[in-house]
Amino acid sequence: MLPSILSPSTQRRNRSLTTHVALAIFLFVLLWLLASYIGMRRSLCWWYQRQTVQMSSEAESIREDLLQKLFAMRRSLELALMDKQAHPKEVQHWLTQLETIQRSLEAVAHRLAPPYLDDSLPLAVQLVLKEWQAAHPTLQLEMALPTDWVEEPLVQRRMVLATLTAWLQITASHLRPDARLCVRLSQKAHSSEMLIQLTTLNRSDLPSGAAIPKLIKLQQAFQVLANGSCYCQKRGATATWFYRWRSP
Amino acid sequence: MSQAVSKAMTKFLVVDDHESVLNGTVEGLKRQYPTVEIHTAQTAQAAHDWIKKGQPDLLVMDLSMPNTPGEPAQPEVGIQRLKTLMQEYPTLNIVVQSAHVQSLVRLKPAISDHEGGFTIADKGLPILEMLKLVDWALNGVNYTPKEMRTRLELKHEWMAVLKLAFHEGLQDKAIAKRIHVRERTVRHYWTKIQDALEVYPEEGKNIRIQTELRARQLGLID
Numbered sequence: 483m484l485p486s487i488l489s490p491s492t493q494r495r496n497r498s499l500t501t502h503v504a505l506a507i508f509l510f511v512l513l514w515l516l517a518s519y520i521g522m523r524r525s526l527c528w529w530y531q532r533q534t535v536q537m538s539s540e541a542e543s544i545r546e547d548l549l550q551k552l553f554a555m556r557r558s559l560e561l562a563l564m565d566k567q568a569h570p571k572e573v574q575h576w577l578t579q580l581e582t583i584q585r586s587l588e589a590v591a592h593r594l595a596p597p598y599l600d601d602s603l604p605l606a607v608q609l610v611l612k613e614w615q616a617a618h619p620t621l622q623l624e625m626a627l628p629t630d631w632v633e634e635p636l637v638q639r640r641m642v643l644a645t646l647t648a649w650l651q652i653t654a655s656h657l658r659p660d661a662r663l664c665v666r667l668s669q670k671a672h673s674s675e676m677l678i679q680l681t682t683l684n685r686s687d688l689p690s691g692a693a694i695p696k697l698i699k700l701q702q703a704f705q706v707l708a709n710g711s712c713y714c715q716k717r718g719a720t721a722t723w724f725y726r727w728r729s730p
Numbered sequence: 731m732s733q734a735v736s737k738a739m740t741k742f743l744v745v746d747d748h749e750s751v752l753n754g755t756v757e758g759l760k761r762q763y764p765t766v767e768i769h770t771a772q773t774a775q776a777a778h779d780w781i782k783k784g785q786p787d788l789l790v791m792d793l794s795m796p797n798t799p800g801e802p803a804q805p806e807v808g809i810q811r812l813k814t815l816m817q818e819y820p821t822l823n824i825v826v827q828s829a830h831v832q833s834l835v836r837l838k839p840a841i842s843d844h845e846g847g848f849t850i851a852d853k854g855l856p857i858l859e860m861l862k863l864v865d866w867a868l869n870g871v872n873y874t875p876k877e878m879r880t881r882l883e884l885k886h887e888w889m890a891v892l893k894l895a896f897h898e899g900l901q902d903k904a905i906a907k908r909i910h911v912r913e914r915t916v917r918h919y920w921t922k923i924q925d926a927l928e929v930y931p932e933e934g935k936n937i938r939i940q941t942e943l944r945a946r947q948l949g950l951i952d
Binding site: 545546549550551552553554556557558560561564565584585588597598600601602604605608609612625627628629 | 748750751753754755757758761794803829830832833835836853854856857877878879880881883
């Protein structure tokens with residue numbers, strides 16, 4: 483082994499230089515990761531915004547074109563029935579068919595652009611919950627939705643509603659007849675919150691297993707797309723999810 | 731109810747930019763009100779112009795429509811025109827028949843102040859339901875879907891009317907004197923109260939008694 487020809491002070495300088503270079507590389511990588519995370523987040527938000535606009539425009543074309551044609555057809559059949567111009571049984575059959583198509587198209591338009599979302603988040607949330615309750619009549623549901631609400635950008639409102647809808651779908655198997663669900667919207671200065679609280683008879687009935695990773699993914703999607711935060715609190719047989727986001 | 735109304739009423743205006751829908755609505759109205767003159771318009775501007783000169787007894791109006799021919803149909807155009815019409819003609823009876831009825835939530839304060847009949851009919855409703863809502867509007871009834879509110883919304887003056895009528899047994903004239911408004915305003919308040927409490931005309935039922943029962947059920951009066 484060759485003896486070192488560098489003096490101890492030069493060796494110290496070199497070590498210090500190596501440390502500084504390593505630190506600089508570390509900081510550079512950190513900044514690069516942060517920048518690429520922010521860039522990715524912006525791209526995802528842009529993409530979601532684009533999708534929102536596109537879905538709204540598709541819903542509008544269903545409402546303005548297909549549904550209008552169905553409404554006109556429906557009136558013609560109803561008038562024929564009133565005037566006894568056609569065989570009542572046959573007309574009634576076609577009316578029933580038409581109503582089914584009309585309801586399906588309305589449901590598609592609602593999914594593409596949820597009713598009330600353009601004007602009022604509390605009303606849009608109320609409608610989603612009422613429809614959910616109609617499909618699950620045994621569910622004990624409590625809502626606390628304000629009348630006055632400072633509306634945030636449409637994309638943010640849409641994400642809040644999409645989060646609620648996804649939450650209901652993910653936890654559907656845990657919403658048993660003895661479970662109690664409470665959804666509350668509230669707003670403070672520049673901050674809004676959606677609280678979802680689920681109370682079951684036993685702690686073991688709370689969402690578990692496959693539902694947990696899905697709820698975590700939903701939480702992360704909410705953080706990115708609604709630019710918000712989310713956490714879950716469990717106390718006994720009650721679990722509460724807090725979804726928070728900035729409001730105007 | 732509709733027969734009595736049809737004798738007194740003379741002119742309806744139906745506004746819709748979809749010709750086939752417009753024809754269906756007009757034909758339905760003709761069967762229910764054979765003696766009424768029914769006029770049509772396909773743009774917001776044409777409707778406004780006709781109302782100015784024609785003074786209809788009832789306006790049946792879509793929300794998504796162009797302002798003038800050739801322009802795109804937009805719910806915002808109908809919303810803004812409706813708002814203007816309600817300000818200019820506060821006693822006009824109006825039926826909004828649209829596939830965009832939810833957008834009317836933007837006009838809640840204007841609807842609340844409107845003194846004429848005002849009903850909201852989703853375009854997808856069966857014809858008999860639509861005609862019932864026309865009949866209600868002609869009779870000064872107010873009907874807004876329940877889903878347009880998150881809770882019971884009662885103005886202070888409407889509560890005063892409820893209390894004076896059902897605690898003190900006062901009639902509209904006396905109530906008007908007590909709260910310093912015209913008797914007609916009290917009648918207008920009743921239609922708003924009934925809509926808020928979801929009490930609507932029913933064959934063989936006294937609507938004031940139904941209102942009292944509902945108000946007691948909700949704990950608004952003792």
